[in-house]
Amino acid sequence: MSEPISALNHASHEGIAKVEECGLQGMITLRGDLSDKVLIKAVKDATGQKMPGQREANVKGETGVCWMSPDELLVLVPYAEVESKLADMTNALSGVHALAVNVSDARAVFRVSGAHAREVLGKLAPVDLAADAFQPGEIRRSRLAQVAGAFWMDDEETFRVVCFRSAADYVYNLLKVAVQPGSEVGVY
Template identity: 45%
Template sequence: MSEAVSAVQGASASGFVDVAEAGLVGMVTIRGDLGDSDFAHAVWSVTHCGLPKKRGIAAGESDQLLWMSPDELLLVCAHEEAEARVQALSAALSGQHHLVVNVSDARAVFRVSGSGSAVREAMAKVTPADLRPRILGVGEVRRTRMAQVPAAICFDGEDQATIVCFRSVGTYVFDLLVRSSKPGSEVGHF
């Protein structure tokens, strides 16, 4: 079996913000009735995360759960643990309507970091999402587009954002972020 490699193999670049691929990240899509207490308990029994609120993130000991839609969560864990999480979640959710899929190798993850409002400046040039802090705050997730492709954005802090996209468009998203962060291209919106 071949060894897993990330979408752009750890590429990074610096402009008025820094753009870096996060490397291999474990990601498991979990679908089901988020309002069902049995569902919530089963997910907690494996992840040790409570269910996040709408557009929120819940952190456990080593995992994170991101709210992706009214019936979908994204579990973020160590890449090498993703398949074990799928097996454990499938067993815990047995008898309930659910879907649990390891999507780790189908996704790419990037981090954009910089000072002040620079991260929001760089990102706002390539997404139609409203990135004002009062609209998309720290610790919230937003599904949107990055230019022509779907992506999810999360602000981990005012100085760092995480972007998740399909692996097949990883190079496109990386290049897009690098171009949007060229020194001297700040627009002063935030």
């Protein structure tokens, strides 16, 4: 049996910010009533994190939970633990109207870091990324030029970007262009 590999095998590029493909990340899409106590407990048990509010990302390292829509979460766990966490979650949610699916191998994750990280993402997504409008712990689903994506800030200078694995090369190349030296816009 072959070993899993990430979409771009840890590719990285540096310019006005650093872009890195993060490697394998365990991800579970969870759909259901986000106010259901059983679902809230299943999320807490899987991640150790509280249920996020609208457009919030409660993420520490490889583990966390991101609000994706009024009935959808993205649950993050270490890649090696995704199957056991999914099984635990499925068992905990038996009898509850919910759906939990492992989407780890269908997604790619990038890190954009540095003093100009806001500018880099601002070139690609129609989102106000000013410091007073977008803070660590917030998430947005948006467009990254021509493809769907989501991103959140781990800290003041670090974003994590998630896209479909099939668009990983496209997103990586977009990010590489957006970090070219001399491409600073000076907005953020």
